[in-house]
Amino acid sequence: MSTIPAIQPTHSPLPERYYLHTGAAAAPRLGLLHTIFGPGTEHVLRRAGIRSGMRVADIGCGVGHVTRFLADCVGPSGNVSAVDGSDDQLEVARQTTSGTTGRVDFVRASAYDTTLPRGAYDLVCCRFLLCHLQRPLDAIAEMRALLRPGGVLVCEDMEASTLTSIPETEIYARMGEVARQGGSRRGTDVDIGRRLPEYLVNRGFADVRAALWQPAYFEGEEKRFWEYSTLETGAHAVEAGLVTEQEIAERAAAMREINLDPAILLLLPRIWQVWGVKP
Numbered sequence: 001m002s003t004i005p006a007i008q009p010t011h012s013p014l015p016e017r018y019y020l021h022t023g024a025a026a027a028p029r030l031g032l033l034h035t036i037f038g039p040g041t042e043h044v045l046r047r048a049g050i051r052s053g054m055r056v057a058d059i060g061c062g063v064g065h066v067t068r069f070l071a072d073c074v075g076p077s078g079n080v081s082a083v084d085g086s087d088d089q090l091e092v093a094r095q096t097t098s099g100t101t102g103r104v105d106f107v108r109a110s111a112y113d114t115t116l117p118r119g120a121y122d123l124v125c126c127r128f129l130l131c132h133l134q135r136p137l138d139a140i141a142e143m144r145a146l147l148r149p150g151g152v153l154v155c156e157d158m159e160a161s162t163l164t165s166i167p168e169t170e171i172y173a174r175m176g177e178v179a180r181q182g183g184s185r186r187g188t189d190v191d192i193g194r195r196l197p198e199y200l201v202n203r204g205f206a207d208v209r210a211a212l213w214q215p216a217y218f219e220g221e222e223k224r225f226w227e228y229s230t231l232e233t234g235a236h237a238v239e240a241g242l243v244t245e246q247e248i249a250e251r252a253a254a255m256r257e258i259n260l261d262p263a264i265l266l267l268l269p270r271i272w273q274v275w276g277v278k279p
């Protein structure tokens with residue numbers, strides 16, 4: 001595999017911030033996200049070797065859906081450290097994980113400086129975190145530092161440009177590029193999924209593997225995921241002056257029309273699942 005320079009993806013004049021809801025307001029969309037991507041996440045974590053008794057960390061844990069699965073897997077003899085930058089997310093994550101047999105510690109910290117013990121974890125994972133970061137390579141370096149030698153890092157993230165419909169529609173032909181430009185303005189890379197294999201190789205991981213997961217729907221709430229995400233992220237982007245309310249409303253309305261047409265198959269962005277071992 002060719003290597004790429006270890007540069008951060010974009011240079012935005014804007015400070016880093018999270019352009020989605022947090023806490024109770026985030027729960028419905030993140031619940032739908034987990035319905036869509038949860039089976040793939042569970043599959044890749046099993047392939048990466050998750051098992052009873054492990055010490056694991058979930059970075060950017062959100063409202064705790066992956067955390068819950070990890071805690072069920074590691075059981076009472078294992079331990080999960082769930083890290084997020086938002087207290088509101090962690091509050092909901094506590095409820096999501098209540099009743100699991102695994103032990104979960106919640107830590108409010110930055111993905112760049114998790115404050116977790118170094119060299120201590122058997123497995124570290126992050127899902128849909130890196131696409132929100134201006135310095136994803138620094139976050140990967142931090143996660144690597146948490147692993148013991150032989151420990152596994154599992155990263156899942158999207159390649160937004162692969163959003164499309166069959167047959168092609170004007171709005172969905174445009175939305176991948178809209179997302180890419182929005183990310184670029186915010187200093188983040190919404191196509192980061194495709195770069196993860198090289199990022200892990202560049203950061204010194206061994207035995208790097210990759211799998212792809214691209215859900216497709218003719219109908220249902222899942223088909224509306226990108227429409228809902230556009231409205232949610234749009235609210236924050238409007239507030240930051242990056243886009244107008246009218247632009248967001250027009251895009252969402254156009255997507256809604258397609259989403260309610262059962263003759264059109266919608267392909268949500270493909271998700272890259274990439275994992276590797278710390279030598």
Ligand SMILES: C[S@@+](CC[C@H](N)C(=O)[O-])C[C@H]1O[C@@H](n2cnc3c(N)ncnc32)[C@H](O)[C@@H]1O
Pocket residue numbers: 018022030033034059060061062063064065066083084085086089109110111112126127128129132133
């Ligand atoms: C899209 S959510 C994904 C949540 C969860 N991993 C999942 O897949 O359901 C991204 C999460 O990353 C958190 N986050 C974003 N930037 C962060 C940072 N710099 N440090 C720590 N957490 C961050 C957000 O608060 C949010 O909960």
